[in-house]
Amino acid sequence: MTDFGALVKALNEGDVDFVIVGGLAAAVHGSARLTQDVDCVYSRTPANLERLVAALRGHGPYLRGAPPGLPFEWSVATIERGLNFTLTTDMGDLDLLGEIPGGGDYDALRPQAVEVVLFGHRCLCLDLAPLIRAKRAAGRPKDLEALAELEALLAARGPSRDLA
């Protein structure tokens, strides 16, 4: 089971630049739907990759669904060679995304994020309207119910609100 608080704490205390997206962002905005992992878009600056690697190094990051024993090395070089990583850690599942459809990369999402306090940690969470835009752009049938709920939340709450 994913320890959402521990994951947010590890990234936050590691000074990692990231924006929470996906199901956890939906929950932050009031969604009642279950999600199993933490999805976040991370900045791909060299300094941030260093911080990301350091923040997760002690938590056994490994490719989710990959057979045990693969020579997976959690390092800046590995992240530089890829973009999106679906990981298991000892805190739970973490999807690290270099960019998302309908939203782009960290620099594009940063101005569309709101600051939230989660478990005592200030972090950035994609705002509701851009979250809807990204989910629409993903075009996955499984997201239709979630989109209906998010749009109902938008109607109940209004387009923009400071959550901190």
Add this chain to the structure above:
Amino acid sequence: MARPVSSSDAPSDGHHALRAAGLEPDPVIEAYKAGVDRTLLRENLRLSPTERVRKLIALQELAEEARRAGAAAHRGR
């Protein structure tokens, strides 16, 4: 804190909120809105972000326990 939800937040107002956010209503998504539990959403909007995630964790624990109990019941057959 979330603003109080009023009667003007009825489903029909959703298109205004969508358009204000630069989104057009999608007929397929509109069809799914009939199944949305708005009472649950209003309850969640009264909570802080951390309280909302704590509810998610409780739901996750419940689902985990249900899976464990189901697996145990299958093994006991």
